[in-house]
Amino acid sequence: MGDDAGDSNRLKQADAASYDATATDFDYLTDRYSTGIASRILAVVKVEQSDRLLDLGTGTGLLARLAAERGANVVGIDHSEGMLDRARLKAKLATFQVMDAEALQFEDGSFDVAATLYVLRHLPNPRAACRELHRILRPGGKLVAAVGARPTPFSASAVASGIGALSDRLFAAVGRRALSPEFLRRFLDRQGVPSSRGHAAHHGNEDVSGMLAAVGFKNIRREWWGERFQLTPEEFWDVQAVFDSEARERLTALPDAEAEKLKRKFVSECKVLADRGASLVYRTGAIIYSAER
Numbered sequence: 001m002g003d004d005a006g007d008s009n010r011l012k013q014a015d016a017a018s019y020d021a022t023a024t025d026f027d028y029l030t031d032r033y034s035t036g037i038a039s040r041i042l043a044v045v046k047v048e049q050s051d052r053l054l055d056l057g058t059g060t061g062l063l064a065r066l067a068a069e070r071g072a073n074v075v076g077i078d079h080s081e082g083m084l085d086r087a088r089l090k091a092k093l094a095t096f097q098v099m100d101a102e103a104l105q106f107e108d109g110s111f112d113v114a115a116t117l118y119v120l121r122h123l124p125n126p127r128a129a130c131r132e133l134h135r136i137l138r139p140g141g142k143l144v145a146a147v148g149a150r151p152t153p154f155s156a157s158a159v160a161s162g163i164g165a166l167s168d169r170l171f172a173a174v175g176r177r178a179l180s181p182e183f184l185r186r187f188l189d190r191q192g193v194p195s196s197r198g199h200a201a202h203h204g205n206e207d208v209s210g211m212l213a214a215v216g217f218k219n220i221r222r223e224w225w226g227e228r229f230q231l232t233p234e235e236f237w238d239v240q241a242v243f244d245s246e247a248r249e250r251l252t253a254l255p256d257a258e259a260e261k262l263k264r265k266f267v268s269e270c271k272v273l274a275d276r277g278a279s280l281v282y283r284t285g286a287i288i289y290s291a292e293r
């Protein structure tokens with residue numbers, strides 16, 4: 001195995017291990033904060049009764065479960081056993097398999113729809129995954145892929161959320177608002193928690209439209225999705241410690257007792273802020289790409 005392939009496998013194993021350790025919390029949080037976007041994804045792709053649908057990087061199976069409830073025949077794949085254990089408990093109508101998103105073990109043209117939520121940025125080689133998604137879809141099959149992102153510049157949603165983002169920043173600068181994911185990352189820096197090596201795997205700025213076109217997808221469209229939640233101190237810790245890959249990898253590398261101590265300290269600092277009238281804000285945003293094979 002070459003060095004690049006070895007590095008890529010190590011990054012994948014670190015990513016899977018960080019999810020194994022947080023699957024129960026992830027499950028609760030994804031239901032609470034990602035049901036909106038998962039429902040929108042299925043509306044964008046107009047999933048139909050008995051469509052054969054692949055959920056790539058299904059995690060604890062949120063999207064798979066919603067698609068199966070709409071009558072689709074769903075297979076969810078993920079490389080984390082821990083996440084799939086949770087998925088199997090809840091989504092009885094779907095089936096789940098451990099698999100690498102970059103090397104799918106399905107026949108060419110075997111799905112009508114492929115969907116993926118918050119996964120492409122976790123992959124060392126997202127283009128390989130896009131190529132695989134193109135291969136496993138039948139001609140005319142539909143793809144929908146959501147990746148975490150700020151709004152598209154100059155779109156109506158960018159203007160609307162730009163105003164929100166600007167006021168968030170102004171209030172944050174005077175200590176009246178704490179924003180995820182920066183707030184926990186800075187707290188971990190102050191506490192001397194080492195930065196994560198695995199996080200290098202996250203390809204923040206990869207041009208997804210370009211990748212989809214390069215592997216042969218047609219009619220590529222995009223829309224932006226965003227939501228904003230005001231949280232309690234405990235929720236504010238949970239959402240960042242679990243959803244933010246950088247924070248999650250840094251925390252799972254620590255002994256449990258140390259992570260627990262940091263959580264108590266963080267929550268008590270946030271309580272002081274909240275008592276002074278500050279709000280704790282979790283903003284979530286994604287670009288939803290849709291395309292045809």
Ligand SMILES: C[S@@+](CC[C@H](N)C(=O)[O-])C[C@H]1O[C@@H](n2cnc3c(N)ncnc32)[C@H](O)[C@@H]1O
Pocket residue numbers: 012015016019030034056057058059060061062063077078079080083099100101102116117118119122123
């Ligand atoms: C942010 S989670 C999203 C989970 C789910 N789609 C959701 O939104 O609730 C990313 C998921 O991608 C999975 N993943 C990361 N790299 C993978 C790979 N190479 N192959 C398969 N799954 C992978 C992780 O295990 C994790 O479950």
